[in-house]
Amino acid sequence: MKYQSQKVAKLYFIAAIGLFVGQILFGLIIGAQYIWGDFLFPTLPFNQARAVHTNLLIVWLIFGFMGAAYYLVPEEAETDLVMPWLAKLMFWIFLAAGAATIVGYIVMPFADLAKLTQNDLFPTMGREFLEQPTITKLGIVVVALAFLANIGFTILKGRKTVINLVLLMGLTGLAVFFLFAFFNPTNIVWDKYYWWWVVHLWVEGVWELILGSILAFILIKTTGVDREVIEKWLYVIIAMTLITGIVGTGHHYYWIGTPEFWQWWGSIFSALEPIPFFMMTVFAFNMVNKRRRNHPNKAAVLWALGTAVMAFLGAGVWGFLHTLAPVNYYTHGTQITAAHGHMAFYGAYVMINLAIISYAMPLLRGREAANSNKSQVLEMWSFWLMTISIVFITLFLTAAGILQVYLQRFSDNPLPFMVVQSKIELFYVLRELTGLVFLAGLIVYVASFFVGSREPEATVEGEVVAAS
Amino acid sequence: MAQAFTKAMARNIFYGGTAFFFLLFLALTFQTHSVVPERDNHEAINDTVALGKKVWEENDCIGCHTLLGEGAYFAPELGNVYKRFGSTDAIKAFIKSRPVNGVPGRRSMPQFNLSDEELEAVAQFLKYVSGVKTNRNWPPTPQG
Numbered sequence: 001m002k003y004q005s006q007k008v009a010k011l012y013f014i015a016a017i018g019l020f021v022g023q024i025l026f027g028l029i030i031g032a033q034y035i036w037g038d039f040l041f042p043t044l045p046f047n048q049a050r051a052v053h054t055n056l057l058i059v060w061l062i063f064g065f066m067g068a069a070y071y072l073v074p075e076e077a078e079t080d081l082v083m084p085w086l087a088k089l090m091f092w093i094f095l096a097a098g099a100a101t102i103v104g105y106i107v108m109p110f111a112d113l114a115k116l117t118q119n120d121l122f123p124t125m126g127r128e129f130l131e132q133p134t135i136t137k138l139g140i141v142v143v144a145l146a147f148l149a150n151i152g153f154t155i156l157k158g159r160k161t162v163i164n165l166v167l168l169m170g171l172t173g174l175a176v177f178f179l180f181a182f183f184n185p186t187n188i189v190w191d192k193y194y195w196w197w198v199v200h201l202w203v204e205g206v207w208e209l210i211l212g213s214i215l216a217f218i219l220i221k222t223t224g225v226d227r228e229v230i231e232k233w234l235y236v237i238i239a240m241t242l243i244t245g246i247v248g249t250g251h252h253y254y255w256i257g258t259p260e261f262w263q264w265w266g267s268i269f270s271a272l273e274p275i276p277f278f279m280m281t282v283f284a285f286n287m288v289n290k291r292r293r294n295h296p297n298k299a300a301v302l303w304a305l306g307t308a309v310m311a312f313l314g315a316g317v318w319g320f321l322h323t324l325a326p327v328n329y330y331t332h333g334t335q336i337t338a339a340h341g342h343m344a345f346y347g348a349y350v351m352i353n354l355a356i357i358s359y360a361m362p363l364l365r366g367r368e369a370a371n372s373n374k375s376q377v378l379e380m381w382s383f384w385l386m387t388i389s390i391v392f393i394t395l396f397l398t399a400a401g402i403l404q405v406y407l408q409r410f411s412d413n414p415l416p417f418m419v420v421q422s423k424i425e426l427f428y429v430l431r432e433l434t435g436l437v438f439l440a441g442l443i444v445y446v447a448s449f450f451v452g453s454r455e456p457e458a459t460v461e462g463e464v465v466a467a468s
Numbered sequence: 469m470a471q472a473f474t475k476a477m478a479r480n481i482f483y484g485g486t487a488f489f490f491l492l493f494l495a496l497t498f499q500t501h502s503v504v505p506e507r508d509n510h511e512a513i514n515d516t517v518a519l520g521k522k523v524w525e526e527n528d529c530i531g532c533h534t535l536l537g538e539g540a541y542f543a544p545e546l547g548n549v550y551k552r553f554g555s556t557d558a559i560k561a562f563i564k565s566r567p568v569n570g571v572p573g574r575r576s577m578p579q580f581n582l583s584d585e586e587l588e589a590v591a592q593f594l595k596y597v598s599g600v601k602t603n604r605n606w607p608p609t610p611q612g
Contacts, residue, residue, distance in 0.1 A: 047531025333537030
C-alpha cells in the first residue's frame with residue numbers, strides 16, 4: 001500500500017463481506033421456503049426474504065466496487081484521494097441507509113414500509129431489485145455522487161491510466177443508469193422497458209467495465225506483465241462488451257409487449273455477448289502464463305483466474321443457453337433464469353470482489369505482499385468450496401428449469417405452476433444442501449482472515465522461467 | 469507483428485463502437501416508441517389501474533410472482549391470470565381468501581388485508597396487463 005488514503009477501502013471491504021454473509025443466510029431461508037412452503041410463514045414471507053437476499057447482494061457488490069476504487073484509484077493515479085474524510089462519511093451513511101432498508105424488509109410487511117417511507121409522494125418501490133423505498137434510492141444517488149466526485153477529482157489530479165479511466169466510466173455509468181430507477185410509469189410496457197436500462201445496462205454493460213478494470217489492475221500487480229499489453233486487452237474486451245451488450249438488451253424485449261424486431265436484434269447481439277467473457281478468460285490465463293514474477297499472493301491469482309472462467313461459464317455459456325428468442329419463448333421466467341443468474345453473479349461480480357479483497361486486504365492489514373501460507377490455504381479451500389457449490393446449484397436449478405419448462409409449457413398436457421413445483425422438489429432439496437456447502441465455504445473464507453494472521457508472510461519459491 | 473494492432477486502435481474501437489451501438493440502441497428505442505402504442509393496451513389505463521399498479525408494487529407482488537415472465541419464480545405467472553381465472557371477481561376472491569397463517573407445509577400467499585377499492589384496483593391492473601399484446605401470445609400456455 002503506497003498511499004495512506006487507500007486505507008479507507010478496508011472499511012468497505014469489511015462491510016462487503018459482512019453483508020455477503022447476510023445474503024447467503026437469506027438465500028438459505030428462501031431456498032428452504034422452496035421446499036417447506038410454510039417455513040417462517042407468515043412472519044417472514046418469501047417476497048420479503050428474497051428482497052433481502054437480492055438487495056444485500058447488490059449492496060455488498062457495490063460496497064466492494066467502492067472499496068476497490070478507493071484502493072486502486074490512488075495507486076494508479078499516484079496520489080492520495082482528494083477527500084478521504086468524505087469516503088469515510090459516505091461509508092457510514094451508505095451502511096446506515098442500507099441496514100435500515102434491510103431491517104425494514106425483515107420486520108414489516110412491504111405495504112407498511114411503503115407507508116412509513118411515504119411512497120405515495122413519489123412511488124418507486126416494489127419493482128424487482130429496485131424494491132428500495134424512494135428515500136433510500138435518493139440516498140444512493142447522494143452517496144454515488146460524493147463517491148464519483150471523490151475518485152473523479154483524484155483521477156483528474158493524478159496520473160491518468162486506462163484502468164482508472166475505464167473504472168471511472170463504469171462507475172459513472174452505474175450512477176447514471178440508476179437514475180432510470182426513478183422512472184415508473186403506469187404503462188407496464190414502458191415500466192419494464194426502462195427498468196432494464198438499470199438492470200441490464202448495469203450487469204451486462206457498465207459493471208463489466210468495472211470488472212475488467214479491477215481484473216486488469218490485479219493482473220498488472222500479480223504478474224508484472226507490461227501495462228501496455230494489459231491495457232490493450234482491456235480496451236478490446238470492454239469494446240466487445242458494449243458493442244454486443246448494449247443492443248443485447250433486446251433479449252429482454254421479446255415477450256413484454258415490445259415489437260417483434262427485438263427478437264432478431266436481441267438474439268443476434270446477445271448471442272455474441274459470450275465473446276468478451278471468453279476473451280477475458282484467455283486474457284487472464286495469458287497474462288498469468290506470461291508473468292514476469294511469481295506473486296506470493298496465490299489466493300488472489302486464483303480468484304482472478306476463477307472469475308475469468310466462472311464469468312464466462314455463468315454469464316457467457318448459461319446466458320447463451322436461453323438467450324435465443326425461440327428458446328427463450330419456453331424458458332423465460334423459469335428456474336433456467338434463476339440458474340443463470342446465480343452462476344453469472346457469482347462468477348462475474350462476487351469473484352472479482354473477492355479477488356480484489358484477496359489482493360488488497362493483506363496490504364491494508366500491514367503485510368508486505370501476501371498473507372501467510374496457512375491463511376492462503378484456507379482461503380483457497382473456500383474458493384473451491386464456494387465455486388463448486390455454485391456450479392452444482394446452477395446445475396440443479398437448470399435441471400429443475402428444464403423439467404419445469406417441459407411439464408408446464410412444452411408437453412401436450414401442460415400442468416399448473418404449483419403442481420409442477422411439487423414435482424421438481426427434489427432439485428430444490430439438492431440445491432439447498434449445496435447451499436449449505438456454500439455456507440461452509442463462506443465460513444472458511446471468513447476464518448481465513450483470522451487464522452494464520454500471526455504467521456510469517458508467504459514467500460515465492462523459485463524464479464519464473466521467462467516465457468515469451 | 470506486435471505493433472500491427474496498437475493500444476490506440478483498441479481504444480478507438482472501444483469509443484467508436486460504444487458510440488455507434490448506443491446510437492443504434494437509441495434508434496431502435498425510438499422505433500419501439502412508435503410501435504408499442506398499437507399493442508400496449510394503454511386504452512385500458514385509468515385511475516383504477518394506476519392505483520392497482522401501486523398496490524401491486526407496495527405489496528411487492530413481484531417478490532414471488534412473475535409478470536410477463538419477470539420477477540420471482542416462487543409463485544405463478546400473473547400476466548395472464550385474468551385469462552386463466554376468467555374474471556376480476558375470481559382474482560379478488562382468491563386474494564381475499566388467503567388464510568392468515570398460511571397452509572401447513574405449503575406455499576401460501578400472505579393475507580394482505582386489502583380494502584375493497586385496492587382489491588378492485590389490483591384486479592383491474594392485472595386485467596389491463598393481460599390485454600398487452602405479447603409476441604407469439606407469450607406465455608406459451610395458459611398455465612403461464
